[in-house]
Amino acid sequence: xxxxxxxxxxxxxxxxxxxxxxxxxxxxxxxxxxxxxxxxxxxxxxxxxxxxxxxxxxxxxxxxxxxxxxxxxxxxxxxxxxxxxxxxxxxxxxxxxxxxxxxxxxxxxxxxxxxxxxxxxxxxxxxxxxxxxxxxxxxxxxxxxxxxxxxxxxxxxxxxxxxxxxxxxxxxxxxxxxxxxxxxxxxxxxxxxxxxxxxxxxxxxxxxxxxxxxxxxxxxxxxxxxxxxxxxxxxxxxxxxxxxxxxxxxxxxxxxxxxxxxxxxxxxxxxxxxxxxxxxxx
Amino acid sequence: xxxxxxxxxxxxxxxxxxxxxxxxxxxxxxxxxxxxxxxxxxxxxxxxxxxxxxxxxxxxxxxxxxxxxxxxxxxxxxxxxxxxxxxxxxxxxxxxxxxxxxxxxxxxxxxxxxxxxxxxxxxxxxxxxxxxxxxxxxxxxxxxxxxxxxxxxxxxxxxxxxxxxxxxxxxxxxxxxxxxxxxxxxxxxxxxxxxxxxxxxxxxxxxxxxxxxxxxxxxxxxxxxxxxxxxxxxxxxxxxxxxxxxxxxxxxxxxxxxxxxxxxxxxxxxxxxxxxxxxxxxxxxxxxxxxxxxxxxxxxxxxxxxxxxxxxxxxxxxxxxxxxxxxxxxxxxxxxxxxxxxxxxxxxxxxxxxxxxxxxxxxxxxxxxxxxxxxxxxxxxxxxxxxxxxxxxxxxxxxxxxxxxxxxxxxxxxxxxxxxxxxxxxxxxxxxxxxxxxxxxxxxxxxxxxxxxxxxxxxxxxxxxxxxxxxxxxxxxxxxxxxxxxxxxxxxxxxxxxxxxxxxxxxxxxxxxxxxxxxxx
Numbered sequence: 001x002x003x004x005x006x007x008x009x010x011x012x013x014x015x016x017x018x019x020x021x022x023x024x025x026x027x028x029x030x031x032x033x034x035x036x037x038x039x040x041x042x043x044x045x046x047x048x049x050x051x052x053x054x055x056x057x058x059x060x061x062x063x064x065x066x067x068x069x070x071x072x073x074x075x076x077x078x079x080x081x082x083x084x085x086x087x088x089x090x091x092x093x094x095x096x097x098x099x100x101x102x103x104x105x106x107x108x109x110x111x112x113x114x115x116x117x118x119x120x121x122x123x124x125x126x127x128x129x130x131x132x133x134x135x136x137x138x139x140x141x142x143x144x145x146x147x148x149x150x151x152x153x154x155x156x157x158x159x160x161x162x163x164x165x166x167x168x169x170x171x172x173x174x175x176x177x178x179x180x181x182x183x184x185x186x187x188x189x190x191x192x193x194x195x196x197x198x199x200x201x202x203x204x205x206x207x208x209x210x211x212x213x214x215x216x217x218x219x220x221x222x223x224x225x226x227x228x229x230x231x232x233x234x235x236x237x238x239x240x241x242x243x244x245x246x247x248x249x250x251x252x253x254x255x256x257x258x259x260x261x262x263x264x265x266x267x268x269x270x271x272x273x274x275x276x277x278x279x280x281x282x
Numbered sequence: 283x284x285x286x287x288x289x290x291x292x293x294x295x296x297x298x299x300x301x302x303x304x305x306x307x308x309x310x311x312x313x314x315x316x317x318x319x320x321x322x323x324x325x326x327x328x329x330x331x332x333x334x335x336x337x338x339x340x341x342x343x344x345x346x347x348x349x350x351x352x353x354x355x356x357x358x359x360x361x362x363x364x365x366x367x368x369x370x371x372x373x374x375x376x377x378x379x380x381x382x383x384x385x386x387x388x389x390x391x392x393x394x395x396x397x398x399x400x401x402x403x404x405x406x407x408x409x410x411x412x413x414x415x416x417x418x419x420x421x422x423x424x425x426x427x428x429x430x431x432x433x434x435x436x437x438x439x440x441x442x443x444x445x446x447x448x449x450x451x452x453x454x455x456x457x458x459x460x461x462x463x464x465x466x467x468x469x470x471x472x473x474x475x476x477x478x479x480x481x482x483x484x485x486x487x488x489x490x491x492x493x494x495x496x497x498x499x500x501x502x503x504x505x506x507x508x509x510x511x512x513x514x515x516x517x518x519x520x521x522x523x524x525x526x527x528x529x530x531x532x533x534x535x536x537x538x539x540x541x542x543x544x545x546x547x548x549x550x551x552x553x554x555x556x557x558x559x560x561x562x563x564x565x566x567x568x569x570x571x572x573x574x575x576x577x578x579x580x581x582x583x584x585x586x587x588x589x590x591x592x593x594x595x596x597x598x599x600x601x602x603x604x605x606x607x608x609x610x611x612x613x614x615x616x617x618x619x620x621x622x623x624x625x626x627x628x629x630x631x632x633x634x635x636x637x638x639x640x641x642x643x644x645x646x647x648x649x650x651x652x653x654x655x656x657x658x659x660x661x662x663x664x665x666x667x668x669x670x671x672x673x674x675x676x677x678x679x680x681x682x683x684x685x686x687x688x689x690x691x692x693x694x695x696x697x698x699x700x701x702x703x704x705x706x707x708x709x710x711x712x713x714x715x716x717x718x719x720x721x722x723x724x725x726x727x728x729x730x731x732x733x734x735x736x737x738x739x740x741x742x743x744x745x746x747x748x749x750x751x752x753x754x755x756x757x758x759x760x761x762x763x764x765x766x767x768x769x770x771x772x773x774x775x776x777x778x779x780x781x782x783x784x785x786x787x788x789x790x791x792x793x794x795x796x797x798x799x800x801x802x803x
Contacts, residue, residue, distance in 0.1 A: 010592040014603045017589060020666065021609055024621050027632055086353040093349035102346070112361060114790035119727060119756065119782055120364035122763035122775040127367060134316045134324050152360025155353030184345050213614045216729050220764065231616045235734065238620055246624055253617045264612035265605065 032250040053251035065252055067226055068233035072256075075143055075229060076211040079150040080204040086151065087158025088200055092188050094159060095166040096174060106163075113156025117149055118216045124149065125220060146221040150211055158203055165199040166192070202270045205263055212260060230256045302339050306332060331355055365783070372776035373547035375526040378769050380541040387542040388504055391511065391528065394539070395502035399485060401425065403497040406452045407489060409474065410461040417477055419487060420445070420453045420461070421495060429453050432479035432487050452493070484514070502538070511538060525549075550777035563749035563758075564778070571726060571754040574660065578725040579718055581665045586672025587710070591702075593673075594680050611670035619734040622663045626650070651740050653751035660735060660752055664725070671721075679713040680706070719793040723786050732757045755782050 032053050034046035057065040093099075094106055117124065125140065128149075132139025139145050173195070174187045182190070193200075215231045222228045228236070234256070237249045264271070309332040316325035337343055338351045347354075382390070405421035412418035412433045419432040429440045445456040454461055462470070479487040485499035502511045502520070511520040511528050523529035523537065526544030530536035554564045589607065593600055610618065625632050626649045634646040649655045683706060691701040711718075725731070732738055738757045741750030748761045755778055763775030 007595065007597045010595065010597050011599075013589060013592045014599075014607070017585075017669070018603070018606050021607060024618065024625060024666070025609065025613075027625060028621055086356065089349040090353040093346045097346050097349070099344060099346045105350075109357075110794065111787075111790070112357065114723065114786060115361070115365060115783060116727065117361050117364060118729065119779060119786070120368045121756075122759060122772050122779060123364040123367040123371060124360075125764055126371070126772055127364060130321065131324065134319050134321050135312065148356070149360050152356045155350075155357050156361070159353065185348065188349070213616060215616045215734070231614070235616065235620060238624060249620070249624075253621065257613050257617055260614055261609065261612045265608075268608070 028250045028253055031246055032254050034247065036247075053247040054255070056248050057252055057255070060248075063237075063248060064226060065230075065233070065248075068228050068230045069256070071143065071222075071227060072212055072229040072231070075147060075150075076208045078147055079154075079211040080208040082147070082151045083154035083158050083207040084200050084204045086154045087162050087203065088193070088196065089188070090155050090159035091162035091166050092192055095163050096171075096187075096192070097184065109156050109159060113153070113160060117153050121216065121220060124217070128221070141221060141223055141227075143222065143227055146217060149217055149221075150214070154207075158207065161203055161206075162196075162199065166196060169195055202267060205267060206271070209260055209263060298339060302336065305335055309335075327359070331359070368776045368779050368783070370776075371772050372550050372780050373545055374543050374773045375541075375546040375549070376543045376773040376776075377771035378767075379539055380526045380543055382540060382542055384542040384544075387540050390540050391502060391538050392500060392504060396498045396500055399497045399499050405430070405487065405495040405497075407493055407495040408448075408452055408454055408461050409467065409470070409489065410459050413458045417474060418459055419479055419489065419495060420456060420459055421487065422451075422453050430487075431456060431459060432481075434477070434479060436480050437482075437487070546773070550773050551780075553774070554777060554781075560774075563747070566751075567749050567753050567755060567758045568781070570657070570752065574657075574752075574754060575722050575725040575728075577661050578664050578668060578728075579722050581661060582668030582672045582721075583676070583718065585665060585669040586674075587676045589669065589673045590676035590680055593677060607673060608670040610667055611674070615667060616730055616734055618667055619663065619730060622659075622666070623735050626659055650736055653740060656736050656740060656752050660731065663735060664728075664731060667731075668721075668725075675714060675717050676710065679710050682713060683709050716793045716797045719789055723789050726754070726786065726789075727756050727782065728754070729756045729760065733760070755779075 030046055033049050033051065035048045035050040035052045036046065057063060090109075094102060128140040128145050130139075131145065132141065136142065137144045138148060169192070174182075174191050177187050177191055212229075213231065215235065218229050219232045219235065222232050225233075225236075230252070234249055234252050237245045237252070309328055313325045313328045313332070316322075316328060334355070335351060338347045404424045405419075406424060407422075408420040410418055410420060416434050418434075419430075421430045421432055421437075422428070423430070429445055430437045431440055440453075440456060445453045448454040474489050475491075477489065481487050481497060483499070484503070485497055487495050488498045489495045499514075501514050503514060504511055509522055512518070513520070518533075518536070519531045520528035520536075520538050521531050523534070524544075525541075525546055527537040527539075527541035529538075553560045555561060593603065626634075628634060628646050628648045628650065631646075631649075633649075634643070637643045638646065647655060649659050687705050687709075688701050691705050692698075696704065732752055732754050736750070736752045738750035738753035738761060741747045741753070749758050750761075753761065759775040759778040759782070762771050762778060764770060
């Protein structure tokens with residue numbers, strides 16, 4: 001009992017913040033089952049509860065929610081796979097190969113990656129507009145073009161993240177393979193890749209989450225209602241002040257975020273590890 | 283222990299050749315189609331990329347390139363090129379109305395200055411070819427019935443009886459004129475409507491579509507010798523004003539459209555700093571950007587650190603607390619922002635309703651329509667989104683601080699607050715410094731936060747304001763360059779972006795140097 005009293009302020013702070021945290025979550029959950037479709041609940045529970053908002057997402061032809069989910073999944077998967085391949089190869093080179101310009105290469109990468117590509121969005125808009133004139137499938141307004149831009153940032157961010165992990169794989173393994181006459185690409189594909197597979201999966205999932213949540217460039221590119229991702233599609237639901245479809249919006253939000261939250265919580269350890277990796281060295 | 287199988291010898295070589303072959307095939311096809319539409323720059327870039335890839339994978343290139351090539355290509359084309367392009371664009375007058383090259387602009391001005399003659403003369407028309415095989419028109423003036431033969435050299439009036447008419451009364455044949463057959467007419471492309479058949483007084487006959495031609499006159503005549511346009515109707519002379527437009531030499535504000543992309547360095551920058559119309563909003567946005575980023579870090583870090591300290595003891599339920607309290611960090615940010623936006627809605631938002639219910643306010647607050655309530659709201663929502671991250675990194679750092687330091691302080695008689703202020707906090711700040719700087723830089727560019735929550739508003743749209751009270755540099759650049767298709771100023775937006783590059787770059791460099799991250803390799 002005394003320990004509870006001594007720690008009372010700790011519990012109190014936690015509970016206050018839990019209330020703060022749950023406030024919008026509660027509002028979303030309640031709105032999604034409130035069939036009047038408003039975001040203003042008078043009572044603790046809405047007067048009329050039902051699944052209408054959820055079924056609406058899958059039945060209403062004006063709301064291609066399943067298409068958006070599909071687009072997001074395709075885009076996020078493609079970007080995750082591409083990022084991991086690019087990032088892993090680069091990280092391998094920087095971690096395992098000794099070559100002239102390696103130091104400069106890493107430093108340059110480290111500097112460039114502090115400028116996320118959306119900072120240059122005016123330039124991207126103009127450049128992709130030009131590319132559209134030649135290859136509509138990879139220019140402004142296309143999923144393909146968006147993917148290319150995402151992959152542009154892949155090396156900086158992922159190589160950096162992966163290099164730390166790769167440095168921890170014992171050097172003896174690939175050294176003995178080299179002595180046995182293996183080429184660097186054999187070492188990469190046959191030794192390094194299988195060993196790093198779990199880490200690559202984690203980085204891939206992180207990249208997946210990142211792409212799924214990306215909004216700026218996606219909204220710039222995906223103007224066509226059929227090609228939108230979940231982020232852009234749901235934003236259009238409620239972004240416009242005359243379109244306040246909160247019922248289906250909240251239902252869609254829950255469907256979209258529950259899997260991501262689960263992935264995130266199960267990767268917690270790695271995410272926190274990655275967050276502090278750069279700092280604790282101090 | 284392991285055997286190196288596969289990926290050697292012939293199968294590996296075939297796989298490699300196949301992959302490079304596919305890239306070459308697709309790339310070659312792309313180059314051809316780029317050249318087809320006359321885009322030499324894109325074709326050139328593609329060619330360089332293809333040569334690079336072939337050199338790396340088919341020739342004896344240094345091994346590291348084999349691993350770095352894909353990343354380098356994407357990084358160069360989609361990160362570095364936009365950055366360089368931004369720098370270049372910032373030196374140009376490049377905006378709606380000034381988007382094309384000078385040659386194209388001259389061509390466009392000539393087309394735009396075409397007008398039908400005062401009487402609205404129109405002709406019945408038969409399309410054919412003259413004796414030399416060039417296109418020619420047989421015309422009948424719809425007003426006075428005059429029949430003309432128009433060739434690219436000029437028109438001749440045909441006397442009655444020297445031509446024949448078809449069943450519709452349209453002249454169909456004369457000497458030296460062969461009318462196109464229906465089949466030939468069907469194959470006729472667009473080139474015919476671009477042909478100009480000279481008429482008197484610098485006017486010309488222009489075919490509109492099958493059977494009809496009109497008389498057009500050109501008001502603005504371009505003189506390539508001294509690079510000016512002269513208006514036939516007013517006599518005004520328009521000369522290159524050095525800023526991407528032809529301007530009336532007597533009246534500077536009278537400019538011809540379209541203009542062209544023109545180097546105007548450093549006007550985009552000096553404009554932001556000295557032009558009162560641009561400087562006011564820019565400085566305001568800059569101050570709010572810095573204030574927002576600073577307050578974001580301060581508020582989220584304070585709350586996150588307090589929570590980390592509270593959770594630094596193994597109290598009951600800590601694991602559950604932790605899992606719940608990082609939820610805002612796990613939920614997709616764009617969704618949280620949109621939900622908060624709905625909750626703050628003036629009329630049906632739950633926040634106003636609660637405030638009214640508990641008697642704190644009488645009438646609903648228009649959160650989005652006043653600068654200070656909108657800013658307060660942003661800081662509050664950002665706190666919700668950001669404190670879990672700060673909590674995570676702070677609790678990680680707290681564990682990294684050796685506990686004997688605190689014990690020593692306690693033995694020396696320091697109170698727990700003193701020990702926190704004198705020992706824990708300085709150490710913590712030192713450990714977290716790079717992450718706090720990164721967080722500052724992140725919020726400095728937190729486009730989502732602003733765009734999804736307030737859209738940068740409130741702003742006086744009727745007065746044509748581009749910068750709202752909560753706009754930060756990145757959203758201001760977005761408003762300037764993209765959001766209004768009828769008024770896009772890429773040059774100015776790039777200049778604004780450059781300010782962001784510089785600030786973010788300096789911060790990052792400072793942080794990297796301080797942590798010696800750059801010297802680690």
